Amino acid sequence: MRIAVAGATGHIGALTVAGLEGGGHDVVLISRSLGVDGLTGAGLDEALEGVEAVVDVTNTAATDRAEVVASFGTITRNLLDAEHRAGVRHHVLLSIVGLDRVEGNAHYAGKREQERLVADGPVPWTIVPATQFHDFAAMVASWTERNGAATIAPLLVQPIAPSDVADILAEVAVGEPQGRYPDIAGPEPQDLVDMARRTTDVRGHRVRLIPSWSGLFDTSMAGNVLLPGGRARIAPTTFDEWLAAGAP
Ligand SMILES: NC(=O)c1ccc[n+]([C@@H]2O[C@H](COP(=O)([O-])OP(=O)(O)OC[C@H]3O[C@@H](n4cnc5c(N)ncnc54)[C@H](OP(=O)(O)O)[C@@H]3O)[C@@H](O)[C@H]2O)c1
Numbered sequence: 001m002r003i004a005v006a007g008a009t010g011h012i013g014a015l016t017v018a019g020l021e022g023g024g025h026d027v028v029l030i031s032r033s034l035g036v037d038g039l040t041g042a043g044l045d046e047a048l049e050g051v052e053a054v055v056d057v058t059n060t061a062a063t064d065r066a067e068v069v070a071s072f073g074t075i076t077r078n079l080l081d082a083e084h085r086a087g088v089r090h091h092v093l094l095s096i097v098g099l100d101r102v103e104g105n106a107h108y109a110g111k112r113e114q115e116r117l118v119a120d121g122p123v124p125w126t127i128v129p130a131t132q133f134h135d136f137a138a139m140v141a142s143w144t145e146r147n148g149a150a151t152i153a154p155l156l157v158q159p160i161a162p163s164d165v166a167d168i169l170a171e172v173a174v175g176e177p178q179g180r181y182p183d184i185a186g187p188e189p190q191d192l193v194d195m196a197r198r199t200t201d202v203r204g205h206r207v208r209l210i211p212s213w214s215g216l217f218d219t220s221m222a223g224n225v226l227l228p229g230g231r232a233r234i235a236p237t238t239f240d241e242w243l244a245a246g247a248p
Contacts (some may be wrong), residue, residue: 002052004051006057009033012097015166051086053173055169065106067107080121080123090126091126093126117228128168133162140217143215156227157223158186159185159190182229184235
């Protein structure tokens, strides 16, 4: 199959491209650094010629709520319009578990906008909601690190390995559109502060971690809010196995 990955140079995108190519598929890579911009639409029509399915794993660096919603919204609209023109028959969106349970977070507002546009859009779709990735804790700590210390919210999560996310996206992309896919998650719940400590240790990075609700994640995300639903698909790779592999 000819499959496009939007966000192909990103963390999940690169793994998804590798998985699809390993399965013998013809993969079209979409990202601004490769000359195709979902925000302006430049290069999209050419990139989608002959494409049957698109996997959207784009992201935005914006943190302002209106900016995040505008950015995810514009990329999604441009992608769906171009897919419609090209006759693409399956749009796969990577989303986040628990979006409707978290009102305040800007990134979640942007992801809800993506989901709304995809569900109301002209291309048959599958939305895959994932929990936080195994590398999420260290990434969050890096956002606030100053003078050897970082704050991090003590969230309860059930993280999933990035490679498992990519495997599931590749599997979904070659199949029929399924609408809302079950939540995907890793095998075990974890405490985000502990995850960050163990990841920075394995990576040999010395930083003092201070549990706090003062950052981007507030107490509306505490408790079971971020955990997967009962029908979840549980991916195999544990957080410990990912750490043992060097926390890639
Ligand atoms: N981190 C988590 O724990 C987690 C959990 C669940 C779901 N997710 C979701 O997973 C998705 C992917 O995350 P990630 O960490 O893999 O992202 P990432 O590493 O930041 O990669 C983002 C990709 O999108 C591309 N991109 C950004 N703006 C673009 C534009 N205007 N046009 C075309 N391409 C564009 C980037 O390339 P260029 O910069 O070259 O354009 C890059 O290839 C996100 O939507 C996130 O919400 C994340």
